[in-house]
Amino acid sequence: MATSLAAVNQLLASGRYHTILSIIKGFRNGVVYGSKIRFPHALVMTLLFKGGPIxxxxxxxxxxxxxHAKNLATFVFTYKTLTALLCEIESKPREYHSFIAAFIGGYLVFGKYNKINEQINLYLLSRVLYGLVRMFVEKGYIPSPPEGKTFPWFGAIIWGLVLWQFEHHQHTLQPSLQSSMxxxxxDSNKWDNFKNFLIYNR
Incomplete structure (x- = not known):
């Protein structure tokens, strides 16, 4: 057993098969990260908002x-495999390889509609938009530094829009956001006694 473990360690340290091993480890990291992110979130949301049998x-x-874990692991596996293949075909990595590989992986894995994929895609959308603005500032497409404080305006616009949508076009928002809002x-407008005023919601 010790001999076989030593042989595995020697192989891993040698740098041979690095691309294949990095794809395998990427799959593993997708499973671990997806589980770490989703399990506590699902636990809390289920305990707080879902009734029914245990x-x-x-x-x-x-x-x-x-x-969540399966989809993230599958995507990482697909992305790393495709970027490795594109790099092999063109003999070196190029900037557009990441977009092509992620585009294909996103279509195959995160293009299948379910609540988990919807949440992940919406989470990424906000981060991508925020990142694009920062990139445009760095490249000089947007003046830098902008005059005055911009983050308060960012917060004001986002919250103004979401509450306007919620109050007047609620059906256009994601169901979990509708429920939270x-x-x-x-629900904070409804009570008829002390218990459902302060102790529980309804």
Whole structure:
């Protein structure tokens, strides 16, 4: 056993098969990271907002965790495999390889509609837009530094838009956001005794 472990360690340290091993480790990291992110989120959201038998709650938590981990691992595997192939074809890495590989992986993995993919895609959309603005500033397309403080305006516009949408076009928002906002802004208008005023919602 010790001899075989030493042989594996020697292979890993040698640098041989680095591309293939990095794809395998990327898949592993996708499983671990997806599980770490989704399990506590699913646990908290299920305990706070979903009723029903404990067995159904546990099943919902495990299914959400499995889906997130599987999809992230599959995407990492696909992305790393495709970037390696493109690099091999062109003899060196190029900037557009990452876009092509992620585009294909995104279509195959995160293009299948389910609640987990919807949440991940929406999470990334906000980060991408924010990152693009910063990139445009760095490249000089947007003046830098902008005059005055910009973050307060960013917060004001985002919150102004989302509450306007919620109050007047609620159906256009993601269901989980509708639920959260209903709890905060509409359910707080309803009570008829001390218990459902302060101790529980309804």
């Amino acid at each position: 067995k159904d709650q546990v099943q919902a938590i495990l299914e959400a965790t499995y889906t 209903s709890y905060l802004y509409h």
